[in-house]
Amino acid sequence: MPTLKDVVKPFVPRELWDKIPRSFDIIGSRSGAVAIIEIPPELEDYKVLIGEAIIKLNRNVRAVLRRVGAREGEFRLYKYEVLVPGPTEVIHKEDNYLIRVDPTKAYFSPRDQGDREDIARQVMPGEVVLYPFAGVGPYAIAILKRQPLTRLVIAIELNEYAYNYMLSNIKLNKLEGRILPLHGDAARLMDLFHNVDRVLLTLPLGAHRFLRQALTCVRKGGIVHFYHLGVEEDPFYEAEGIVKNYCGELGLDCIIINRRIVRDYAPHVYKVRLDIRVA
Numbered sequence: 001m002p003t004l005k006d007v008v009k010p011f012v013p014r015e016l017w018d019k020i021p022r023s024f025d026i027i028g029s030r031s032g033a034v035a036i037i038e039i040p041p042e043l044e045d046y047k048v049l050i051g052e053a054i055i056k057l058n059r060n061v062r063a064v065l066r067r068v069g070a071r072e073g074e075f076r077l078y079k080y081e082v083l084v085p086g087p088t089e090v091i092h093k094e095d096n097y098l099i100r101v102d103p104t105k106a107y108f109s110p111r112d113q114g115d116r117e118d119i120a121r122q123v124m125p126g127e128v129v130l131y132p133f134a135g136v137g138p139y140a141i142a143i144l145k146r147q148p149l150t151r152l153v154i155a156i157e158l159n160e161y162a163y164n165y166m167l168s169n170i171k172l173n174k175l176e177g178r179i180l181p182l183h184g185d186a187a188r189l190m191d192l193f194h195n196v197d198r199v200l201l202t203l204p205l206g207a208h209r210f211l212r213q214a215l216t217c218v219r220k221g222g223i224v225h226f227y228h229l230g231v232e233e234d235p236f237y238e239a240e241g242i243v244k245n246y247c248g249e250l251g252l253d254c255i256i257i258n259r260r261i262v263r264d265y266a267p268h269v270y271k272v273r274l275d276i277r278v279a
């Protein structure tokens with residue numbers, strides 16, 4: 001099977017061959033997919049050719065988008081340049097569940113699949129899980145598919161598009177009544193819940209602003225999954241400092257039971273996760 005580089009090379013000057021991207025994200029399934037790629041400025045003149053090559057190599061891909069800049073704003077969305085136009089709403093297949101999403105309107109990353117699996121494996125029968133930055137709902141669905149005896153996942157989301165996709169994903173995966181979807185600001189809605197077994201703070205750029213609330217929502221012995229960004233030299237240093245401060249302020253005995261580098265976030269920066277048991 002030829003790679004993107006193999007297909008594009010004959011049309012690009014030799015001195016630019018090193019710049020041809022080696023990988024791109026595909027969101028979707030056989031019923032249709034969207035490809036998302038980063039292309040360096042040196043390949044500006046070849047961007048459409050690259051987009052068309054992706055379509056040639058992947059028969060399910062109907063649209064190709066170029067990522068421009070970093071994720072932005074409260075809803076954590078990229079800006080995209082359309083390289084090959086086509087439908088961008090897709091149904092993504094991950095493990096044994098489906099996620100309907102339009103990545104131009106709501107956050108979703110197939111690169112978080114391993115982390116979803118890792119979280120879902122930890123959930124015990126009967127748990128109530130609070131999930132304040134739920135996006136289109138993938139962690140809630142992963143948890144309920146892996147641990148069908150989960151009592152409830154309370155899923156809060158601010159972006160109306162993402163919230164509506166979450167409603168659609170609950171139906172698509174036949175999880176009606178197992179997820180309580182709420183549309184609104186987590187800062188306000190989290191306070192309605194106490195004594196939950198687990199809180200999932202999947203907002204690496206900003207979760208620290210909600211950590212105090214999370215620590216007060218969780219029961220004694222419960223778990224908070226705290227996401228943050230960490231630099232290569234000492235990925236957990238800043239996150240651990242934040243946890244120590246809040247737990248100290250609240251007079252809570254917190255134990256970090258697990259540290260995980262989730263994935264790359266930017267050059268020399270990782271998305272990290274601390275699993276905190278509140279004793």
Ligand SMILES: C[S@@+](CC[C@H](N)C(=O)[O-])C[C@H]1O[C@@H](n2cnc3c(N)ncnc32)[C@H](O)[C@@H]1O
Nearest residue numbers: 074075107108133134135157158159185186202
């Ligand atoms: C990094 S994304 C993660 C989404 C989802 N958990 C996933 O993994 O696909 C964070 C989500 O939090 C939402 N969000 C940001 N601030 C929020 C707030 N104050 N209240 C509720 N949701 C918020 C964003 O719209 C975005 O969908």
